[in-house]
Amino acid sequence: MTIDELLTTTRSVRKRLDLTRPVPLELVRECLEISLQAPTGGNRQGWHWIVVTDPDLRKAIGDYYARSWNTYYGSGSSAASLYAADPERVKIQERVSSSAAYLGEHMGDVPVLVIGCISTPGGLPEGNQAGLWGSLLPAAWSYMLAARARGLGTAWTTLHLAYESEISELLGIPGNVRQGVLLPTAYYTGDTFRPAPRQPLDEVLHLDRW
Template sequence: MTPDELLTTIRSVRKRLDLTRPVPMELVRECLEIALQAPTGGNSQGWHWIVITDPDKRKAVGDYYGRATRAYLGSGSSAGDLFQDDPERAATQRRVSDSAAFLGEHMGDVPVLVIACIEAARLPEGNQAGLWGSLLPAAWSYMLAARARGLGTAWTSLHLVYESEIADLLGIPANVRQGVLMPTAYYTGETFRPARRQPLDEVLHVDSW
């Protein structure tokens, strides 16, 4: 697929993750090798990648994730609660919320869970863009590499409600912070296409707001 096809057809895969088909570690490593080519501030490369395949640990992470998801869905500010004054967009938001609920119930069943982390003894006060800007591009590169290899992923940070508990479970040091959880599995179907987005001219500002 061309770069444009890759970038416009990558979707958050939740309901269509194949929960029964194993994912070879070699394939995950290929995606992570590509992720390591992403930029970092000062070429610091302070990232770490936790790849979870052990069934018991996947279940434990999934249990925390499920609890966080249920709280999110009941918060009144979940995806499904947004844009209620726009019937067409509200329908899309309800589908997103429904798929989020599915993933919340099945996170522990996904064959591979990848948590992207970064060294940070403490979180910066104020603007944290410099810190997370040295991790999140690499996580996105991982997801793109996975898509190009027939794997589905989803970007989620709901697990961070239980960041310390998951750190204890996985032995993550205190000076390493988690940034994003990416469930990874083969996907079912081949109907990925560009999503409906706001028109560019509604969000574009040239030279001033």
């Protein structure tokens, strides 16, 4: 596929993750090797990647994730609750929420869970933390792009962070390393990915001033 096609059709895959087909670790390593080429502040490269394939560990993480999803959905702030005044957008939001609910039920069944982390030797900075997370999140997106190019589906989620301490203890993650994103990874079923509906550019573009 072209670069533009890759960039515009890499979607969060949830219901279409193949939960029965094993994913070779070497394929995951290829995607992570590409992710390490992403920019990072001061060239610190403080990222760490936890690749979880052990069924018991995946189930434990999935249980925490399900608890977090249920709390999130019950709060009324999930995708299905947004844009109620826009009938067309409501349909999209309902599909997103249904897809997210499916992942909430099946996170522990996904064959590979990748957790992107970053070193925080002095703890989390006060105020705007864009400098810190900006050194991890581009690499995570690169991983998702590389996975898409290899026939793998992923989904960007941070709901597990409600139980970050518990998951860190489960996986032996040091206290000075913080989790930033969870990327469930599996082969996907079907291949009908296309650009998603988005706001018109002119509604969000500001030239010189707001």
